[in-house]
Amino acid sequence: MAWSLEFIEFIILAGLAIASAILTLEAREIIYGLFYFGIFTIAVGGLYILLNAGYLAMFQMAIYAGAIVVLVFFAIMLVRRKEGVPLCSSPSIKAKIGGAILSILLIILMLYFVLQYPWVQAVTLPVVNPGDIFYILMSNQLLSFELIAVLSTATIIGGVALVRNDIEIEESEEGH
Amino acid sequence: MDIPLEYFITLATILFGVGVYGVLTRRSIIRILMSVEIMMNAANVNLIAFSIYSSPFNLNGQVLALFSIAIAAAEVAIGLAILILVYRNHSTVDVSELKSLNG
Numbered sequence: 001m002a003w004s005l006e007f008i009e010f011i012i013l014a015g016l017a018i019a020s021a022i023l024t025l026e027a028r029e030i031i032y033g034l035f036y037f038g039i040f041t042i043a044v045g046g047l048y049i050l051l052n053a054g055y056l057a058m059f060q061m062a063i064y065a066g067a068i069v070v071l072v073f074f075a076i077m078l079v080r081r082k083e084g085v086p087l088c089s090s091p092s093i094k095a096k097i098g099g100a101i102l103s104i105l106l107i108i109l110m111l112y113f114v115l116q117y118p119w120v121q122a123v124t125l126p127v128v129n130p131g132d133i134f135y136i137l138m139s140n141q142l143l144s145f146e147l148i149a150v151l152s153t154a155t156i157i158g159g160v161a162l163v164r165n166d167i168e169i170e171e172s173e174e175g176h
Numbered sequence: 177m178d179i180p181l182e183y184f185i186t187l188a189t190i191l192f193g194v195g196v197y198g199v200l201t202r203r204s205i206i207r208i209l210m211s212v213e214i215m216m217n218a219a220n221v222n223l224i225a226f227s228i229y230s231s232p233f234n235l236n237g238q239v240l241a242l243f244s245i246a247i248a249a250a251e252v253a254i255g256l257a258i259l260i261l262v263y264r265n266h267s268t269v270d271v272s273e274l275k276s277l278n279g
Contacts, residue, residue: 010179014187021191021214025198030206037210044217051184051228052177053238056245060220063249068213075256076206079263088204088270099201107193111186119181120229133235133242141239148246155250159257165264 009050017043034072041065055130184225191218205262205269209255216248 020040027033041064048057091099137145191214198211220241227237263269266276 004178006177007179010183014183017187018190018194021194024210024214025194025202025207030204033207033210037213040214041217044221047184047187047221048224050177051224052232053224053228053241056224056238056241059242059245063245064213064217067249068252071252071256072206072210075259078260079206079269088268089272091201091203095201099197102200103193103197106196107189110189110192114185114189115182119185121180122178123229123232125177125228126232128233128235133238136235136239137242140236144239144243148243151250152246155253159253162254162257163260 006050010047013043013046013050016040017047030076031073034069034076037072038065038069041069052125052128053130055133058130181225181229184221188218188222188225191215191221203270203272205255205259205271208271209252209259212255213248213252216244216251220244 017040020036020043023036024033024040027036042061045057045060045065048054048060195211195213195215195218198214199208202208202211223241223244224238227234227241231237259269262274266274268274
């Protein structure tokens with residue numbers, strides 16, 4: 001295959017995604033791991049742009065690189081640790097090697113079966129307006145869209161109800 | 177686009193394997209949550225690649241990926257709420273020390 005510009009972009013973005021995903025797990029401080037996680041989500045968003053899904057890339061960067069990273073950042077700040085004592089014991093070398101061997105075996109097994117199928121080699125990408133996805137959301141998929149909205153509301157209420165710290169069941173004393 | 181679909185599937189598989197490695201070896205709840213997010217991102221890459229390569233003019237596959245991202249955000253919000261609750265009750269986020277539900 002010729003080294004087209006798209007192929008070079010794919011190589012760069014894929015390398016960035018894999019490297020930052022590994023660094024997310026291997027960074028010594030968890031806050032640096034979160035920083036690498038942000039880079040990982042942005043690289044995946046770049047892959048979406050490469051795949052002609054620009055609206056989804058915008059959504060990915062707004063939700064993952066924006067909301068989720070900030071949410072995890074606040075959670076890390078709320079979970080305070082004592083001076084000099086690590087919050088969590090790091091895994092032993094034995095556990096790391098065992099996990100690495102298991103996951104590499106899993107990757108090889110999945111790729112062995114997946115790559116036997118003759119997949120599509122190339123596709124002509126149409127020029128689509130990224131905003132067209134709105135028309136689908138508002139027509140065909142309206143019910144699913146509403147369900148997602150209800151789910152998000154329930155999540156917000158559930159999250160707030162879980163972490164509030166003044167849980168007292170007040171019983172009415174007037175007896176009715 | 178002249179990149180074969182195999183390349184995207186391979187990338188998604190490798191990312192999924194990295195996520196599995198994180199879930200298997202890490203002990204902090206926050207890192208396990210981030211590993212799960214890496215796995216969900218791998219699934220999303222697969223969804224969008226299949227959508228684009230099977231029917232480039234049809235945006236329904238992208239809508240499915242959009243819902244997947246929204247559900248991932250909801251999952252992280254609830255997961256972090258549970259994390260803060262666990263830390264408040266047990267003063268640790270180490271999953272190997274949370275034994276109160278062990279049989």
